[in-house]
Amino acid sequence: PGIVAARHVSGDVEYVFAVNATYDAIKGERNSIAPATVMIRLPSDGRPVYDAVLGGQEIGFAGRGPDLSGLFRFGPGQMRVFARTARPIRGVSVTLPTVVRDYTSIRAPLHVDFSAMVVMAVDDNGLLSGSVPLSIKIADPSGTVRYDLLRATDDGVCRMSLPLACNDPSGRWIVSVQELLSNTVGKTEFFLENARDVSAVAGASPRAVSFSDDRDKIFRLVRNSKALVIVTGASDYNDAAAQRLANSLKPWNVKCALIKSAEVKPRDLSEEEARTFVGIDYRASGQIKAGRDNPHDLVGYDVSGPVVLLGNSQDNALIDTVLKHKALPYAPSPDFPGRGHGMMAWQLDIVGQSIESVCLIAYDAEGMSEAVGSFYEAAAGIDPLTPLVFPDMASSEAPPRPTNRVAELRVAWQVPLPDRAVSLKAEKDRVVACSWDGSKTTIDAAGNILEQKPTTSDDLKSTPGLSTDVGQISKEWLLPDRIVKSVVSGGTLDAVAYWGGTLQTFDTNGNLKSQQTVPQDVCGMAWMGSRLVVGLADGRVVALETK
Numbered sequence: 098p099g100i101v102a103a104r105h106v107s108g109d110v111e112y113v114f115a116v117n118a119t120y121d122a123i124k125g126e127r128n129s130i131a132p133a134t135v136m137i138r139l140p141s142d143g144r145p146v147y148d149a150v151l152g153g154q155e156i157g158f159a160g161r162g163p164d165l166s167g168l169f170r171f172g173p174g175q176m177r178v179f180a181r182t183a184r185p186i187r188g189v190s191v192t193l194p195t196v197v198r199d200y201t202s203i204r205a206p207l208h209v210d211f212s213a214m215v216v217m218a219v220d221d222n223g224l225l226s227g228s229v230p231l232s233i234k235i236a237d238p239s240g241t242v243r244y245d246l247l248r249a250t251d252d253g254v255c256r257m258s259l260p261l262a263c264n265d266p267s268g269r270w271i272v273s274v275q276e277l278l279s280n281t282v283g284k285t286e287f288f289l290e291n292a293r294d295v296s297a298v299a300g301a302s303p304r305a306v307s308f309s310d311d312r313d314k315i316f317r318l319v320r321n322s323k324a325l326v327i328v329t330g331a332s333d334y335n336d337a338a339a340q341r342l343a344n345s346l347k348p349w350n351v352k353c354a355l356i357k358s359a360e361v362k363p364r365d366l367s368e369e370e371a372r373t374f375v376g377i378d379y380r381a382s383g384q385i386k387a388g389r390d391n392p393h394d395l396v397g398y399d400v401s402g403p404v405v406l407l408g409n410s411q412d413n414a415l416i417d418t419v420l421k422h423k424a425l426p427y428a429p430s431p432d433f434p435g436r437g438h439g440m441m442a443w444q445l446d447i448v449g450q451s452i453e454s455v456c457l458i459a460y461d462a463e464g465m466s467e468a469v470g471s472f473y474e475a476a477a478g479i480d481p482l483t484p485l486v487f488p489d490m491a492s493s494e495a496p497p498r499p500t501n502r503v504a505e506l507r508v509a510w511q512v513p514l515p516d517r518a519v520s521l522k523a524e525k526d527r528v529v530a531c532s533w534d535g536s537k538t539t540i541d542a543a544g545n546i547l548e549q550k551p552t553t554s555d556d557l558k559s560t561p562g563l564s565t566d567v568g569q570i571s572k573e574w575l576l577p578d579r580i581v582k583s584v585v586s587g588g589t590l591d592a593v594a595y596w597g598g599t600l601q602t603f604d605t606n607g608n609l610k611s612q613q614t615v616p617q618d619v620c621g622m623a624w625m626g627s628r629l630v631v632g633l634a635d636g637r638v639v640a641l642e643t644k
Contacts, residue, residue, distance in 0.1 A: 098119075099117060099118050099119025099120060099131075099133055100115050100116065100117060100118070100119070100133070100135050100171070101114075101115070101116045101118050102114065102115050102116075107226075107227040107228055108225075108226030108227030108228075108252065108253065109182055109183035109184070109217070109225050109226045109227050109253075110180060110181070110182055110183075110225065110226075110227030110228060110229060111144075111180070111181040111182075112149060112178060112179070112180050112181075113139065113178070113179045113180075113181070114176060114177075114178055115135070115137060115169075115171075115176065115177045115178075115179075116174070116175070116176045117130065117132075117133050117135075117171035117172065117173065117174060117175050117176075118130060118174070119131045119132075119133040119171075121173070129173075130173035130174050131173060132170065132171060132172055132173060132533075132534045132535040133170075133171045134168055134169070134170050134171075135168070135169050135170075135171060136166060136167070136168055136169075137158075137166065137167060137169055138164045138165065138166040139158065139164065139165045139166075139179070139181070140163065140164065140165070141160050141161075141162070141163055141164050141165045144181045144182060144183065144184075145181065145182060145185045145186075145279075146158055146165065146179050146180070146181055147179065147180040147181075147182070147186075147278040147279055148177075148178075148179065148180075148513075149178035149179060149180040149230070149277075149278060150176075150177065150178050150635055150636070151513050151635060151636065151637060152277045152278060152279070152280045153279065153280055154279065155179055157169055169515070170515035170516070170534045170535075170536055171515075171516070171534055172515070172516035172517070172532065172533035172534035172535070173533065173534075175516050175533070175534065180278050182217070182225060182278070183217065183225070184217035184218055184223075184225075185217070185218040185279070186215060186216070186217065186218065186225065186276065186278060186279040186281060187216045187217055187218035187281070188215075188216055188281040188282075188283055189213055189214070189215055189216070189231075189274050189275065189276050189281055189282060189283030190213070190214045190215075190216050190283055191211060191212070191213050191214075191272060191274050191283045191284065191285040192211050192212045192213075192285070193211070193285060193287070194209045194210065194211040194270075194272055194285060194286075194287040195209065195210045195211070195287075196208075196209050196261075196287060196289060197209070197210060198292070200292075200295060200296070203484040203485060204260075205258070205260035206263070207260065207261045207262070207263050207265075207292065208258055208259060208260045208261060209235075209258070209259055209261060209270075209287060209289075210256075210257065210258045211256075211257055211272060211285070211287075212254055212255065212256045212257070213231060213233070213250070213254070213255045213257070213274040213283065214250065214253055214254050214255075215229045215231075215250055215253065215276050215278075224253040224254070225250075225253055226252055226253040227250070227252070227253065228249045228250055228251065229249060229250045229276050229277075229278055230247065230248075230249050230276070230277040230278070231247070231248050231249060231250065231255055231274055231275065231276055231277065232245075232246070232247060232274070232275040232277060233245075233246045233247075233248055233255075233257065233272075233273070233274050234246075234272075234273045234274075235259065235270060235271070235272050235273075236270065236271045236273070237265065237266055237268075237270055238266050238267070238268030238269055238270065239266065239498045239499060240502075241499065241502070244259055245614075255274075261289065263292045263295045263493050264291070264292070264493045264494060264495050264496060265289060265495070266289075266291075266495045266496065266498065267288075267289055267290050267291045267495065268288070268289065269286050269287075269288055270286060270287050270288070270289055271284065271285075271286050272284065272285045272286065272287070291493060291495055292493050293493070295491050295492075295493045296487050296488060296490075296491045300485030300486050300487045300488060301485065301486045301488070302484070302485065302486075303481050303485075303486055304439075304467055304470065304471040304474070305434070305438065305439040305440055305441050305457075305467050305468045305470075305471035305472075306427065306434045306438070306439070306440040306441070307440070307441050307442065307471070307475075308426035308427070308442060309426070311426075311441065311442055311443045311455075311475075312474075312475040312480075313475075314443040314453075315441070315443060315455055315472060315475040315476055316475055316476060316478055318403055318443070318453055318455065318476075319346065319349060319351060319476035320476075322351060322402070322403050323350065323351060323352065324351065324352045324353070324354070324402055324403075325346070325351055325352075325353045325354070325402070325403050325404070325405055326353075326354050326356060326400055326401075326402060326403070326404045326405070327339045327342060327343060327353050327354065327355050327356070327404075327405045327407065328356055328357070328358050328361055328400070328404055328405070328406050328407065328413065328415055329355065329356070329357055329358060329407045329408060329413070330358055330406075330407060330408020330409060330411075330412030330413030330416065331357075331358070331359065331408070331412040331413070332408055332409075332412045334461065334462035334465050335407045335408050335412070335413075335465060336355075337462075338407055338457075338462075338465040338466060338468075338469045339353075339355050339407055340355070341466075341469055342405065342407075342469045342472065342473070343355060345469075345473045346473075346476065349476070349477075353405075358406075358408065358412075358413040358414050358415055358416075359414075361398050361399065361400060361414075361415060362398070362399045363396060363397075363398060363399065364396045364397050364398055364399045364449060365399065366396055374396065397447075397448055397449035397450060397452070398415060398418075398448050398449055399449075400448060400449055400452065401449075401452075402452070403452065403453045403454070403455075404448050404449075404452060404453070404454040404455075405454070405455050405457060405472070406419070406448075406454060406455070406456045406457065407457050407465065407468075407469075408457075408458070408459075408465075409429060409458050409459065409460055410429065410458075415448055415454075416456050416458065418447065418448070419442075419444055419447050419448070419454070419456055422447055424442075424444045424447045425442050425444075425456065425458075426442055427440065427442075429458045431460045434458070434459070434464065435464075436460075436461060436463070436464070437461065437463035437464055437467070438459070438463075438464050438467055439457060439458060439459040439464040439465055439466075439467040439468025439469075439471065440456075440457075440458040440459070440468065441455060441456065441457050441458070441468055441471055441472055441475070442455070442456045442458070443455050444456070455472065457469060457472055503609060503610075503611060503612045504610070504611045505611060505612070505613040506600075506602070506611050506613060506629065506641035506642060506643055507641065507642045508639055508640070508641060508642075509544070509628055509640040509641065509642045510543065510544025510639075510640050511544070511637050511638065511639040511640070512538075512540055512544055512546060512637065512638045513636055513637055513638075514530055514532045514536070514538055514632075514636045514637070514638060515532055515534045515536050515538075515549075515636065516532040516533040516534035516536075516636055517532060517533050517620050517632065517633070517634050517635065517636050518530045518531065518532050518533075518620050518621050518632030518633075518636075518638060519531055519532060519533050519620065519621070520621055521621040521622060521623040521630055521631075521632050521638070522623060523623040523624055523625045523630065526541060526542045526625070526626075527539055527540060527541050527542065527547065527625070528540050528623055528625050528630045528638070530621075530632060530638055531552050532636070535551055535552050536549055536550065536551060536552065537549070537550055537551065537552045537553075538638075540638060542625060542626070542628075544640060564583065564584050564585070565581045565582070565583065565584060566584060567581060567584055567591075567593060568584070568586075568591065569605075569606075569607050570591060570593065570603045570607045571603075571607040571608065574601070574603065574607070574608070574609040575593070575601075576595060576599060576601075579595035579596065579597065579599055580595060580596045581593060581594075581595055581596075582594050582595055582596045582618075582619060583619065583621070583622060585622045585623065585624060585629075586624075587624035587627075587629065587643075588624070589604065589605060590602050590603065590604060590605075590610065590624075590629075590643060591603045591604075591605075592622055592624075592629050594619035594622055594631070595619075596618065597614075597618060598614050598615045598616065598617055598618050598619060598633075599612070599613075599614050599615075600612070600613055600614070600615055600619065600631065600641075602629065602643065610643075611643070615631060615633060615639065616633065616635070616637075617633035617634040617635045617637070618633070618634040619631055619632070619633065619634075620632040620633065620634055625640070627642070627643050627644045628640045628641060628642055628643065629641045629643060
């Protein structure tokens with residue numbers, strides 16, 4: 098009775114969902130959920146049953162009369178998804194990719210188009226209509242994976258159009274598509290030739306530099322706002338530019354309040370807000386306290402409504418905050434956007450929670466004049482006749498092939514657990530995994546399950562804690578845009594797992610030996626000889642070979 102069941106049918110595919118919401122009467126707390134062992138029955142009508150979470154045929158069901166049935170363990174809140182198809186899946190069919198070149202287009206002037214279809218194992222080789230999850234990877238001639246995507250078929254077909262760079266290396270590119278129900282793979286390839294005439298692609302944007310659809314966002318912002326706050330930097334030319342901007346927006350019934358950046362204070366938090374407030378910098382959110390001593394990069398600034406920031410990171414503290422949080426598409430400097438040129442960029446949630454902001458950046462009066470003029474053009478919906486100014490001469494040169502590529506560890510074996518592992522502990526030639534559903538699984542060095550039984554209180558007490566101490570590992574190799582989740586030492590190698598599934602190994606001198614992204618977040622790690630055993634969030638235990 099604690100299992101919430103649902104089903105979704107589209108075309109030839111039926112998905113059955115089962116979510117464990119069994120009340121934990123022992124804890125007796127509100128919304129507490131207990132593990133459960135559940136009998137699940139499905140009609141025995143000849144259709145296969147796939148594990149839609151881990152992929153592959155679901156072996157937990159056995160035929161008993163008109164039904165398929167099996168006992169399944171569920172952890173607290175765990176969801177299992179089973180997929181039933183009209184016929185067994187035969188494979189994936191991928192069409193021959195088409196390379197499209199249109200150098201008059203500002204978006205994706207060079208792209209590749211292809212389609213993928215899942216095929217049933219029947220004589221007529223019919224397509225499997227409905228929605229089937231896919232993993233799509235595209236590798237360039239050097240073997241570097243350029244695209245690693247998760248998509249799904251729509252009524253049996255997944256159509257893809259992916260941009261390529263005009264100086265991408267010429268040669269044979271490999272397209273690999275894996276359907277994630279039975280895990281079959283389809284491959285195809287295409288030949289890319291270096292572009293010879295790229296004058297349109299190499300063109301410059303007219304007036305102030307902007308990125309992607311920032312001009313469209315500025316148009317929407319001004320149309321939906323009756324008031325703007327213009328925050329100016331300390332440079333003299335910013336004041337005249339701010340007044341010009343305010344006057345130009347008056348006909349659009351937009352009132353502008355002008356204020357110096359030095360007068361903008363960090364936002365105050367009440368005691369109640371400080372209890373739950375998560376600031377811009379998630380790594381330091383625990384430092385947030387009520388009072389005026391709040392660092393601005395934690396809670397934002399004391400402004401309300403949309404904000405336009407004029408100046409640069411040297412004369413405007415708010416623009417400096419935007420730059421520090423990497424919310425600008427390009428890093429500005431006196432050399433960029435250059436003398437007499439400006440840059441405009443849109444942001445959300447950086448200056449303050451749910452506050453939109455636009456940075457108009459320049460390092461001289463002429464550049465700020467261009468940025469303000471470009472802002473008005475975007476606000477008024479004035480677009481140039483052509484998006485690019487073509488150069489007199491242009492050329493394209495392919496980048497060199499990588500010579501220092503970091504190796505990836507090879508998968509030796511993988512074993513599915515009833516639920517995600519909460520701990521992994523290596524014992525000589527075996528590893529013991531305690532999972533969230535309350536089961537304890539012993540796996541030998543070859544990846545065979547030797548024993549599976551309920552955990553005890555002693556098992557949980559002996560669970561090794563997760564360490565985030567990177568020790569002597571060189572900061573040069575640690576990823577600056579990731580947060581370390583756990584570190585385990587294997588004597589000659591150290592393994593570092595980051596939140597999100599990135600995994601690195603280092604030698605005793607702190608040098609990087611391997612780097613890869615595993616399919617799910619890492620729940621635990623343990624060394625079993627030369628193999629690194631990793632527990633994944635989807636319930637798999639994977640052994641990676643380091644030799």
